[in-house]
Amino acid sequence: MSSVEALRRDSRTAGTVRRPNVFEIDLTAVKENLDEIRRFVGAKVKIFVAMKANAYGLGLLEAASVVQDSEADAIAVADPNDAALLRDHGIKLPILLYACAVLDDSIARLAEERDVIVTPTDLTSARALSKAASRPIKVMPKIDVGLERLGVPVADGLKTVVEIASLPNLKLAGLYTHMHVPRGEDNREYIDWQLARFSALLGELRERQVRIDVAMAASTPVLATIGPGRLNAVDVGRMAYGHTRSDVDDVGPMRIRPTFISLRSQLVQCKTIDRVEYLNAAPYPLRPGMRIGVAPIGYADGIDSLNCGVALVRAHRVPIVASPSLEHTRLDLSDVPDAGAGDEVVFVGPQMGECIGTEEVLQYQGFDQLTQMAVAVRSSVPRIYHRPGK
Numbered sequence: 135m136s137s138v139e140a141l142r143r144d145s146r147t148a149g150t151v152r153r154p155n156v157f158e159i160d161l162t163a164v165k166e167n168l169d170e171i172r173r174f175v176g177a178k179v180k181i182f183v184a185m186k187a188n189a190y191g192l193g194l195l196e197a198a199s200v201v202q203d204s205e206a207d208a209i210a211v212a213d214p215n216d217a218a219l220l221r222d223h224g225i226k227l228p229i230l231l232y233a234c235a236v237l238d239d240s241i242a243r244l245a246e247e248r249d250v251i252v253t254p255t256d257l258t259s260a261r262a263l264s265k266a267a268s269r270p271i272k273v274m275p276k277i278d279v280g281l282e283r284l285g286v287p288v289a290d291g292l293k294t295v296v297e298i299a300s301l302p303n304l305k306l307a308g309l310y311t312h313m314h315v316p317r318g319e320d321n322r323e324y325i326d327w328q329l330a331r332f333s334a335l336l337g338e339l340r341e342r343q344v345r346i347d348v349a350m351a352a353s354t355p356v357l358a359t360i361g362p363g364r365l366n367a368v369d370v371g372r373m374a375y376g377h378t379r380s381d382v383d384d385v386g387p388m389r390i391r392p393t394f395i396s397l398r399s400q401l402v403q404c405k406t407i408d409r410v411e412y413l414n415a416a417p418y419p420l421r422p423g424m425r426i427g428v429a430p431i432g433y434a435d436g437i438d439s440l441n442c443g444v445a446l447v448r449a450h451r452v453p454i455v456a457s458p459s460l461e462h463t464r465l466d467l468s469d470v471p472d473a474g475a476g477d478e479v480v481f482v483g484p485q486m487g488e489c490i491g492t493e494e495v496l497q498y499q500g501f502d503q504l505t506q507m508a509v510a511v512r513s514s515v516p517r518i519y520h521r522p523g524k
């Protein structure tokens with residue numbers, strides 16, 4: 135049995151036949167990465183795990199079941215539906231809903247019924263939530279200290295948070311920010327400036343007797359650059375999933391392991407092209423005796439963003455010819471004449487001692503984050519998981 139076949143049998147769609155495509159994910163790494171982060175931040179700092187975008191492409195519920203049994207203290211999601219799904223599937227950890235929805239009655243119901251912490255970003259939304267609430271809802275306002283995206287501008291922070299703390303049926307559970315960290319530069323001073331703005335606000339709130347139990351600022355690059363600082367919570371995404379890159383991300387003393395193991399398919403047909411006419415009109419440059427193979431994975435599956443121009447077949451690097459079509463990709467097998475239908479095709483990952491690394495694909499595609507690759511694997515590609523203890 136080929137490894138792709140074995141993986142198919144292991145997939146969540148056992149009993150049905152699907153195209154032989156597989157995104158192989160190591161969830162054991164999520165647990166181990168969170169162990170590393172815990173060792174780094176110490177026992178007293180709360181770890182929120184950012185699980186936006188279907189847990190950074192890995193699969194929300196599968197990743198959450200591992201996060202739940204790990205060193206994490208809470209989960210953060212952007213889509214209200216994700217918060218509801220997590221609760222309905224038995225996730226007991228506190229859930230923070232990032233600021234990605236207008237705070238109306240439906241968000242109040244979600245917060246009340248599923249115990250979700252809501253993020254107000256201004257007074258208008260906080261007042262609307264307070265009005266819609268029929269019992270106390272936990273809130274963690276977000277402060278914008280430099281990303282210039284979502285959040286209360288730090289200059290308005292004191293007035294806004296003081297009023298939010300006084301609104302009926304809102305319970306201030308904490309305060310957070312998400313800093314701007316440009317890639318590939320020495321950002322320490324810039325991060326320190328943003329952190330100082332957040333800390334100054336926390337100090338002013340303390341003077342006004344506003345109690346902030348959770349003060350959170352550190353996403354992956356912040357944690358790697360300055361550690362948790364003086365704050366008592368971090369919210370990491372990429373680092374938990376091993377989406378950091380050894381060539382660009384400094385993760386300090388932490389040993390962070392990748393979750394992205396492989397993206398594989400199978401040849402479904404191989405043939406020799408013997409066409410001699412209309413060569414100029416051919417879909418790709420043809421050579422006499424050229425042998426091609428077809429893998430049933432295309433741009434609808436995300437493969438156009440998930441290759442480095444070659445794939446592995448029988449441990450040979452074979453060129454991808456032409457742009458992938460909707461559900462097919464052609465390979466030039468001229469150098470692997472014995473290759474045949476059923477052979478494994480690896481677009482990312484190892485094969486018989488050879489390997490196409492994620493960093494090679496990132497470079498080829500001009501991406502700077504592994505997350506861009508993981509979220510490019512469409513839901514049409516079955517995920518298979520290695521889980522802790524299994």
Ligand SMILES: Cc1ncc(COP(=O)(O)O)c(C=O)c1O
Nearest residue numbers: 184312353354355369370371372
């Ligand atoms: C508010 C917030 N906190 C934390 C994170 C996690 O960032 P990272 O994946 O760099 O750790 C994100 C991700 O976009 C975010 O929006």
